[in-house]
Amino acid sequence: MKFLLGLVSLSSVALAQITFNVVGYPSVSNNTFGVSIDGVVTKLVADENTFPVHSGVVPGTTSAVQYSYVELNPAGTVVKTEPFVRKLINETHTRTENEFFERQTTTWELPKLPYTYMATYPSKTQAFKQKQIATIHITAAVAEMQEMNTAPKADKDYRVTFRFINSDTIYTQRNISLQTAGKSSKEHSKQSFKFKFDTDFNQTFFSRPNIKLRSMVQDPTMIREKLYIDVLNSVGIPTQQGAWVRLFVNNKPYGLYLMVDDIKKSFLKQTVHGGDGKIDVGNLVQMNAWELKADLVYKGPNTAQYCDYCYVVQSEGYISPPTNPLQELIAFMKDLQDFDPASTDAIAYWETNRIDLDGFLRSMALEYLLGGFDLHWYSGSNYFMYRNPTLGSISNGGKWQWIPTDMDGSFGSGYPTSTIPTYKTWADFSPAPAGRGDRPLIQKLILQNPQIQAKFDEVLKEIVSTVFKPEAMNPRAEAYHRMLSADAKWDLALVRLSTGINNNFTFADFNNNLKMQTKNMQSGVLPWIANMSSLVAQDLGFTIPAGVADRVIPPPKKGAQGNPEDEENDVPGQDGSTGGKSSAGHVVMGTAMVQVVVVASLALGLLL
């Protein structure tokens, strides 16, 4: 066997040579990677700014090259060869994508979901590319990570070096905050995590400084929450975006995660306001349930009268005083208590300076249609309300906007009833423990006011006719299933690092639960869509039309806005946090751009 040392050099890029890039974790320390072309192996090189991406130029190769990556031992002997042959995805390219070892496909085909209502666009970001699985490579003190996994409930903040690798980017930031995330998630042997980039210290992550990695341990298919996000995008609700990632910490595999926005102030700016940094954001309240529910029942004028874990203020806004941070929300609850559902001008009453009624009705339609049993309607939990100052009258503080979160308990995961009823009888709102307790926003508006109920029925009909039907949803769900398959198999075989609940889902469950009921699940994902859409069509007396056309043409994007489907890269500095010219470096190689962005204040210097 013959070996060439790959030379990584910008100036050497010419047409007749290709740069190869493999993302690889050696199976034993000191092993490395290479590329094998017609039996000739070239060693690829990683350094401390690129690991686990190993790169190298092979002189004499052309865009017609066929190749496989190999793992090499320190003597340079091949110990493992990928069992398939790769080709460049585009014959005009002179570099490969960053391709994960033993994963044959890096970028996938993904059928789009049709638009039901006007789109809301977040600012552009390369954090959430839809058609690929990125890799997050964390380095940290080994003892600290051990401590974190042993005591996930301690909520300790650890400082780590964060590296994000997607098909064309290697992005590194030091001194990033890592914590375990969630509430019930911490009871599990596979933890969820959150990363915080401190924008005051010029740390950022593609304009998304607050992200969570969701463990997906309740969902054997691993696609439920992402599908829910996709439907929220279709119906024009500003929502957390998401993309799957593989997580490695100190070279140890942690598993496959769904990376999503953590809903903080930056989310309001980047997603609700489409990247408009000039808006003074309003009041944001996070709702949760445990024994008590975030039921929006009025209990008196003071914050202290409300359950503290049910309503958590995340952004104070500029109206509620610090002494009564829930004041604005309490005023809303008081209006709700005083509201007579027999009123004939209910729509105008709610739409004027109170709530984004369309957004609320669409969110509730999805809770029901997608079977989100631990959200507001059924469980009084897992949502945010945001007083958006750009809606309604500014002098009044704007209107409340509904923002759902934590949507993994859906599509028949954890569904609490044995049959799917009409929405009119879905939840029993009689007092606990027999019933779910009051949910006045559902009861008074959707169930008791005829005008709003008619509007809700129309929303259900439009969503089911456009996006929430097998013809539209199944191709997307099936594409996700194919895309995740190799990584799901890998994830499910990993030894978990915390003690705690392990649902022991298997790769067979991953495969089967797409199309059928499996253990712990009340339905398969695709049968859920089929059952629910046909039930609603029957209930409301309409026929689901064929076709997957957009119901509305999405509006043009403004300013820095992007569509997650389009996978546009953001411009570093658009969030004002990495504005300095010297703070980021871009390296362009061949026809495909590689961005290696290193914060200069960390004095890492530029790669290559």
Ligand SMILES: *[C@@H]1O[C@H](CO)[C@@H](O)[C@H](O)[C@H]1NC(C)=O
């Ligand atoms: C790996 O390389 C280092 C430095 O060359 C050496 O000290 C170490 O013993 C090697 N480890 C193994 C497992 O070969």
Ligand SMILES: *[C@@H]1O[C@H](CO)[C@@H](O)[C@H](O)[C@H]1NC(C)=O
């Ligand atoms: C290949 O890349 C070129 C240049 O980026 C682009 O114009 C072209 O559309 C790509 N072709 C395919 C099939 O993706």
Ligand SMILES: *[C@@H]1O[C@H](CO)[C@@H](O)[C@H](O)[C@H]1NC(C)=O
């Ligand atoms: C790490 O970041 C924090 C702010 O998030 C800062 O207070 C601290 O000084 C930084 N540490 C180092 C070593 O840069």
Ligand SMILES: *[C@@H]1O[C@H](CO)[C@@H](O)[C@H](O)[C@H]1NC(C)=O
């Ligand atoms: C969905 O429909 C199938 C076939 O009609 C049925 O067997 C199943 O019980 C239904 N699932 C639910 C959750 O109602």
Ligand SMILES: *[C@@H]1O[C@H](CO)[C@@H](O)[C@H](O)[C@H]1NC(C)=O
């Ligand atoms: C998963 O398997 C382990 C080992 O057999 C068992 O102790 C545990 O109870 C199982 N978990 C669940 C949720 O059934």
Ligand SMILES: *[C@@H]1O[C@H](CO)[C@@H](O)[C@H](O)[C@H]1NC(C)=O
């Ligand atoms: C952040 O970057 C700005 C602009 O480059 C610079 O003026 C400021 O000192 C930096 N802040 C920190 C904490 O490094």
